[in-house]
Amino acid sequence: MNNRKIASALLAATMTASLFAGCSKEPELIETESETTAAPTTVETTETTPETSAFVTYTAEEYRNAGVNELNSVPILMYHRIYGMTNAETSYTGGNVDKDGYNRTSEAFEADLRSFYSQGYRMMRLTDFVDGYIAVPFGYSPLILTFDDGIRDVVLQGWKEDGTPEFDPTCAIGIMEKIKAEYPDYNVTATFFVNADLFGNGRENDEKVLKWMVDNGYDIGNHTRDHVKLGGCDADEIEKQVGAIYKLLDEIIPGQYVNIVALPFGSPEKMGPDKPQYERIFSGTYEGFAYTSKASLLCAWTRSYSPFVRDYDYTAIRRIRAYDNGGKDWDIEQNFAQLNEGKRYISDGDPNTIVYPSTDNTSGDWLKMTYGHQVITYD
Numbered sequence: 534m535n536n537r538k539i540a541s542a543l544l545a546a547t548m549t550a551s552l553f554a555g556c557s558k559e560p561e562l563i564e565t566e567s568e569t570t571a572a573p574t575t576v577e578t579t580e581t582t583p584e585t586s587a588f589v590t591y592t593a594e595e596y597r598n599a600g601v602n603e604l605n606s607v608p609i610l611m612y613h614r615i616y617g618m619t620n621a622e623t624s625y626t627g628g629n630v631d632k633d634g635y636n637r638t639s640e641a642f643e644a645d646l647r648s649f650y651s652q653g654y655r656m657m658r659l660t661d662f663v664d665g666y667i668a669v670p671f672g673y674s675p676l677i678l679t680f681d682d683g684i685r686d687v688v689l690q691g692w693k694e695d696g697t698p699e700f701d702p703t704c705a706i707g708i709m710e711k712i713k714a715e716y717p718d719y720n721v722t723a724t725f726f727v728n729a730d731l732f733g734n735g736r737e738n739d740e741k742v743l744k745w746m747v748d749n750g751y752d753i754g755n756h757t758r759d760h761v762k763l764g765g766c767d768a769d770e771i772e773k774q775v776g777a778i779y780k781l782l783d784e785i786i787p788g789q790y791v792n793i794v795a796l797p798f799g800s801p802e803k804m805g806p807d808k809p810q811y812e813r814i815f816s817g818t819y820e821g822f823a824y825t826s827k828a829s830l831l832c833a834w835t836r837s838y839s840p841f842v843r844d845y846d847y848t849a850i851r852r853i854r855a856y857d858n859g860g861k862d863w864d865i866e867q868n869f870a871q872l873n874e875g876k877r878y879i880s881d882g883d884p885n886t887i888v889y890p891s892t893d894n895t896s897g898d899w900l901k902m903t904y905g906h907q908v909i910t911y912d
């Protein structure tokens with residue numbers, strides 16, 4: 534558990550105390566295998582002691598009114614490069630900089646962030662999502678930003694007198710820092726997946742930049758050494774491609790990077806026992822450096838499953854391509870329209886519980902992973 538998690542856990546415990554004090558209708562604590570009832574029902578899934586398992590709970594009516602559903606989906610956006618341009622300066626749809634919309638203008642990116650905020654999304658770290666630890670406030674929905682390829686996302690202009698980096702205000706970091714100052718409750722954060730050339734500011738500068746990033750709420754992940762399609766590579770090549778980046782990050786920001794791989798080109802799409810070489814994405818040893826990965830990301834087109842449900846696959850986490858195509862072909866607008874029509878994960882505010890309407894799991898096989906959390910259903 535990192536410091537942020539401990540802080541959240543403490544906050545949750547404090548909230549619990551005050552909520553219980555003001556709550557007229559306490560939820561019912563029931564052992565596993567119990568029938569669900571009209572009142573919010575708590576199912577104990579792990580061994581817990583009442584003194585230490587404090588968690589936040591609300592009435593069924595409060596859950597219903599907020600639409601709390603933690604089996605629903607989460608948008609993980611895949612950005613690439615952000616260019617300091619207005620939308621009018623490109624010859625493509627909306628804020629796309631290229632035909633396929635992999636690169637986006639700074640104007641469009643800033644507008645995206647403001648739009649997600651006003652729709653009730655709050656950011657969280659990808660690594661916490663993979664750990665099943667979702668700590669956005671009650672009634673809000675998680676939002677996760679990712680950037681692949683590095684170049685142009687963190688454009689260094691120089692160094693301030695206090696030794697901190699000065700960024701181009703139109704690069705990804707420049708815009709996120711601006712939004713962070715404007716919306717302190719947005720929890721601005723993102724995970725940057727890098728190749729061997731990092732952010733392209735030169736090794737010495739990028740080392741300092743990486744340290745600044747992890748100290749300022751951003752995460753760094755693995756996008757392979759040479760940006761190769763791992764699908765089709767043999768085990769040794771995969772070990773080199775994945776291991777070299779972990780080794781590099783371990784030299785620069787030891788213990789502070791995330792053990793997650795964004796698969797270049799989203800390849801391979803499928804792992805499995807028939808392809809044992811892909812196990813090297815998840816563990817291996819490169820030049821004496823042993824590494825493990827806890828998840829890998831596809832490119833994909835749409836929202837991710839909640840980490841708690843049957844269809845979620847940590848080796849093939851889906852992302853939304855962050856581009857504009859007039860509301861068609863799985864662009865941002867189409868994806869968020871679907872999310873907002875009853876598909877979005879809406880949080881109960883407590884990272885240690887999983888709350889959903891009982892009607893969403895009538896077959897009983899939709900909820901799969903509980904990560905030791907308390908499960909609460911309501912009617």
Ligand SMILES: [Zn+2]
Nearest residue numbers: 681682797798
């Ligand atoms: Zn890439």
